[in-house]
Amino acid sequence: MNVLAFSSPLATVAGTLPVLLMFSGQTAPAIYLLVTLMLLIFSVGFVKMSRSVQGPGGFYSFVTAGLGKPVGLGGAFLALFGYIFIGFFAPSFFGVTLQGFVVNTLGGPDIPWCWYALAITAVTTVLAYNRIDLSAKLLTIVMMLEVAIIVVFDVVSFSANGLEAVQSAGFALRSITDATLGLALLFAVGNFFGFEATVIYRDEVKNPDKTISRATYLAVVGIGIFYAVAAWAFIAFFGPDKIQAEAENNTVNLFNDALVGLVGRIFADIAVILLITLVLACMLSIQNIAVRYSFALASDHALPRLLGRVHPKHKSPYVSALAVGLIWAVATVLFTVLGVAPEALYPIASGSGTFAVLFLMFITSFAVLVYFIRRRGFAPESIWKTVIAPIISVLFLGAITYLAIANYPELIGGSTVMTAIFMSFTFALFIGGIVYAFFLRTKRPDIYARLDRQKID
Known part of the structure; x- marks a missing residue:
C-alpha cells in the first residue's frame, strides 16, 4: 500500500498526467505501456537481486553488492536526498491547494499556506514515528x-463517448529523437517511483522472498495499466485530435473540468477534497522511505548514530522520522521568510528529487548486471534474469537518464542557473559519498567495514 501511495493515483491523474498528455497527446497510453514493460524487465533483476542480497537497504544494498561500498554509499546519499526532496513538494502543494479550497469553495479565512504546510508535516511525522501498520x-x-x-472517471468517460472514443488512443510512438517523447517518458517513469519500498520493508513483512516478488510485479503492472487507462479516458473525453491542445491550454484544471463535464460540480469538489487528503498519504509514504534510508546509514555509522535508534514500544526508527519532519518544517519556514512562492517550490523539489532517484535507478541496474556477471563463474543462474534483462534495463534507464539531463530545465521548471545549481549538487552528492567512503576506509576502517552489512546468499 505504501508503494501505491507513493505513486499518488489521484495526484498523478489530476496533476502529472495532463503534463504528459501535453507532450504525448493521444500516444500517452502507449508511453505508459512501454514504461511498464521496461520496468518489468528491470524488476526481473531487481527481484532476483533481492533474494541474493538480503538486507533492507534497497538500492543502497544492491549498489554496494554490485559496485562496492564507496559507490554504494554515494548511491545511499542520492536516495536519501532524492526522497527528501521529492517529499518536500507535498507541504507546499498541500498548503496552496487547501488554502484555495478553504477560501474559494468554503468561503473561509485566508490562512497563509505555510501554516497548512507545517500542519501536514507534523501529522505525517507523528504517523511515521509510530509503527508502519498504523500508517x-x-x-x-x-x-x-x-x-x-x-x-468512476474512466467508466463515465468511456460510457459517455461511445465505442469510437474508446478506440481513439494512439499506440504508435513518436520518433525517439522527438524532444516531446523524451519529456513524456520522463514524467511517466517518475509515476512509478516508490516500488523500491517492497525491498526496504523486507524486515517488516512475512516470507519476504515471495512477498517482495509478488508486490514488485503487481505494483509495476498495476500502476502502468491504471495510468494507461486513465490517459485513455482523457483521450476519450476530449478527443484524440484535441487532447494535446487541451492539455497545453488547461493543464492545471484539465481533470477537474473533465469531472465537472461528466459527473457535475459536487463530484468534482469531492475529488478535490480527496486530492488534499491523498497528499498526506503520499507524503507519509515518501517519509517512510526516506526515514529507512536514514536509519540504514545511521545503523552503519555513516550518519550520526542517534538517527539509528528504534522506539522501544513502536519498533520504529523514530529519531530519523523526527529528523526528516524537522528538515521539511525548517525548509518551509525558511522559504516562507525568503518570500519564495509555493508554486515555485514543488516543481523544483519534485523535479530535482526525481532526477536523483532516476540516476540512482540507472546505477542500480548497472550494479545488478555487474553483480550477477561476477557470480557466473561459480554460481551460474538463468541468463535471462541475470544478464539479458539487466542489460536491457541499463540501456533503457541510461537513455532516460540522458533525456533527464538534456531536459532538466523543463523537469524542474527552473532557469539555467537553477539547473546548474541543482544538477551540480546531485552529482556532487554522489561523488561526495564515494569520497567519504574512501576517507572512512583510510581513517575509520571500523565504520567502513560496517557499511551496508547485508546478508549475501
Whole structure:
C-alpha cells in the first residue's frame, strides 16, 4: 500500500498526467505501456537481486553488492536526498491547494499556506514515528477512495463517448529523437517511483522472498495499466485530435473540468477534497522511505548514530522520522521568510528529487548486471534474469537518464542557473559519498567495514 501511495493515483491523474498528455497527446497510453514493460524487465533483476542480497537497504544494498561500498554509499546519499526532496513538494502543494479550497469553495479565512504546510508535516511525522501498520491503515482508506474517483472517471468517460472514443488512443510512438517523447517518458517513469519500498520493508513483512516478488510485479503492472487507462479516458473525453491542445491550454484544471463535464460540480469538489487528503498519504509514504534510508546509514555509522535508534514500544526508527519532519518544517519556514512562492517550490523539489532517484535507478541496474556477471563463474543462474534483462534495463534507464539531463530545465521548471545549481549538487552528492567512503576506509576502517552489512546468499 505504501508503494501505491507513493505513486499518488489521484495526484498523478489530476496533476502529472495532463503534463504528459501535453507532450504525448493521444500516444500517452502507449508511453505508459512501454514504461511498464521496461520496468518489468528491470524488476526481473531487481527481484532476483533481492533474494541474493538480503538486507533492507534497497538500492543502497544492491549498489554496494554490485559496485562496492564507496559507490554504494554515494548511491545511499542520492536516495536519501532524492526522497527528501521529492517529499518536500507535498507541504507546499498541500498548503496552496487547501488554502484555495478553504477560501474559494468554503468561503473561509485566508490562512497563509505555510501554516497548512507545517500542519501536514507534523501529522505525517507523528504517523511515521509510530509503527508502519498504523500508517498502512490510513493509506488503505485513502487509496480506496481516490482509486474509486478515478475508476468512476474512466467508466463515465468511456460510457459517455461511445465505442469510437474508446478506440481513439494512439499506440504508435513518436520518433525517439522527438524532444516531446523524451519529456513524456520522463514524467511517466517518475509515476512509478516508490516500488523500491517492497525491498526496504523486507524486515517488516512475512516470507519476504515471495512477498517482495509478488508486490514488485503487481505494483509495476498495476500502476502502468491504471495510468494507461486513465490517459485513455482523457483521450476519450476530449478527443484524440484535441487532447494535446487541451492539455497545453488547461493543464492545471484539465481533470477537474473533465469531472465537472461528466459527473457535475459536487463530484468534482469531492475529488478535490480527496486530492488534499491523498497528499498526506503520499507524503507519509515518501517519509517512510526516506526515514529507512536514514536509519540504514545511521545503523552503519555513516550518519550520526542517534538517527539509528528504534522506539522501544513502536519498533520504529523514530529519531530519523523526527529528523526528516524537522528538515521539511525548517525548509518551509525558511522559504516562507525568503518570500519564495509555493508554486515555485514543488516543481523544483519534485523535479530535482526525481532526477536523483532516476540516476540512482540507472546505477542500480548497472550494479545488478555487474553483480550477477561476477557470480557466473561459480554460481551460474538463468541468463535471462541475470544478464539479458539487466542489460536491457541499463540501456533503457541510461537513455532516460540522458533525456533527464538534456531536459532538466523543463523537469524542474527552473532557469539555467537553477539547473546548474541543482544538477551540480546531485552529482556532487554522489561523488561526495564515494569520497567519504574512501576517507572512512583510510581513517575509520571500523565504520567502513560496517557499511551496508547485508546478508549475501
